Amino acid sequence: MAFGINSAINKIEAGENENCRIFQYVGDKIEAVHNRGTLKSKNPDDYQKVTCFNNDGTMLATGGTDGVIALLRYPTLAAVMPAIQFKEHEILDIDFSSDGAHVAAVSAQTLWIISAATGEVLKTIPSPVLDKNKPSQFRKCRFGKGEFTNILYTVNNGEKKRKPFVCLWDTSNWTKIRSLTVGPKPITACALSPDGSLIAFGSEDLGIRICSGKTLQVLMTVPNAHAWPLTSLAFNGDASLLVSGSFDTTCNIISVPKTFPKNNNLAIMILTLLVLLLAVIFQLYQSSQP
Numbered sequence: 001m002a003f004g005i006n007s008a009i010n011k012i013e014a015g016e017n018e019n020c021r022i023f024q025y026v027g028d029k030i031e032a033v034h035n036r037g038t039l040k041s042k043n044p045d046d047y048q049k050v051t052c053f054n055n056d057g058t059m060l061a062t063g064g065t066d067g068v069i070a071l072l073r074y075p076t077l078a079a080v081m082p083a084i085q086f087k088e089h090e091i092l093d094i095d096f097s098s099d100g101a102h103v104a105a106v107s108a109q110t111l112w113i114i115s116a117a118t119g120e121v122l123k124t125i126p127s128p129v130l131d132k133n134k135p136s137q138f139r140k141c142r143f144g145k146g147e148f149t150n151i152l153y154t155v156n157n158g159e160k161k162r163k164p165f166v167c168l169w170d171t172s173n174w175t176k177i178r179s180l181t182v183g184p185k186p187i188t189a190c191a192l193s194p195d196g197s198l199i200a201f202g203s204e205d206l207g208i209r210i211c212s213g214k215t216l217q218v219l220m221t222v223p224n225a226h227a228w229p230l231t232s233l234a235f236n237g238d239a240s241l242l243v244s245g246s247f248d249t250t251c252n253i254i255s256v257p258k259t260f261p262k263n264n265n266l267a268i269m270i271l272t273l274l275v276l277l278l279a280v281i282f283q284l285y286q287s288s289q290p
Contacts, residue, residue, distance in 0.1 A: 001025070002060055002074075004048025012044050019048045020062055022075055036077040040085055041066035054096040059116065061103055063091025069105055071116060081119035086112070097143045097171070104152055106138035111154060113174060123174045130165045130179055131158050139164075139187060143171070145196030148213050151177070153199065157186040164203070166216055180216045183209055189230040193239035198256070200242055202230030208244060210256065219260040225252055 001024070007017045018035035025031075039046055041064070050063040059080065060072045067089040071080040089107035096103055096116065103114040113123040130136045136156035144151035152169040156179070164187045167179040182201055189202035192213065200210045206229065208222040226246035234243050235256070242254040 001030075002051050002053070004051055004062065006044065006047055009044045013042050015042055017042075019064075020051075020060075020070070020072070020077060022077065033075060034077045036072065038062050038068060038070035038072070038083060039064045039066055040068050040083070049091055050094045052094050052096060054100040054116070055098055056100065059096070059100065061094050061096065061105075063094045063105055065090045067091060067107070069094065069103070069112075069114070071103065071119065080116070084114070084119060084121070086110070092138065093140045095141050095143050098145055098149045102143075102171075104141045104143060106141045106154065108137040108139075111138055111141065125169075125174065127156060128167065128176060128179070130156060130167075131162055134159055134162065136165060140190045142190060142192050142199070144213065145192055145194065146213075148196040153190075153192075155187045155190055155201070161186055161204070166199075166201070168216075182211060182216060182218065183207065189233045189244070191233035191235055191242070193235045194237060195239065198235070198239055200233050200235070202233050202244060204229045206230075208233070208242070208254065210242065220257070222254055225254075226250060 003021045004019055005021050006019050011017055017039055018037050020036045020038045022033040023030050024033050046066040048062050048064050052061045058074055060074045062070045067086040068083050070083040092106050094105045100116055103116050105112045109127050111125040112121055114121055127136050127138050136158055138154055139157050140155035142153045150171050152171050154167045156165045156167055163181050163184055165179045166182050168177040170177050183203045185204040187201045187203050191200050196213045198210055199213045202208050206224050206226055208225045209218050210220040211218050225244055226248050228247035230244050230246050232245040240256055242256050244252045
């Protein structure tokens, strides 16, 4: 297990913060294995905000509130490369591509694509303007899986609690394919199923939405899943369960169906248009009568 746990304040101020920690559990015992410092800040308020393994578990990426990204071998925590620091940025999320070749990381203002082999920053993408010419803010990033490995998903929340967008990026050239809204409130957590067919979002409205990984169509909604906004989401191995965690200190386990009912929104829309058309025809007929 990998955690971000700061050392004592005097160690942090001395530049000896061993914040990245590996533990192992055997039976009912949990034991410390390795520690390593990845943060450059000596401010006790800074910490390791995100931690992510690559698919085969041989590499670990961390991102800190001081803007530092570290790529480490697992379980030794030997550095793959010197840590990268994006000053004046807080790393909000980080993810490996399915083949482990790339790392995506986001701050509120910027998306970076990084070579996992060399640490070279391959692409820097500013947060896109999506809603009424207002800049959005990156919150999450996830590489697609299964048949969607050519897609990178980013969550882009609007300023002042405007509606959120999910953007799909083409990983062959890092251009935005499209963006869609998912729910009325900012998104705080997201997770992809192991096969990439489902993507789940947790929002400030306290609800969870499970969507199609291909179309982002909402397939299932769990309203009021927690008393406070969600901080984490994860599918189990066969995507039959979705686990959520929240600021309210609770953890929920949600059963995910194997199939979802078909969306009838199109049929309802067509029926509504037909009714409106008939109403207009009737009004025209009435006005033509003497």
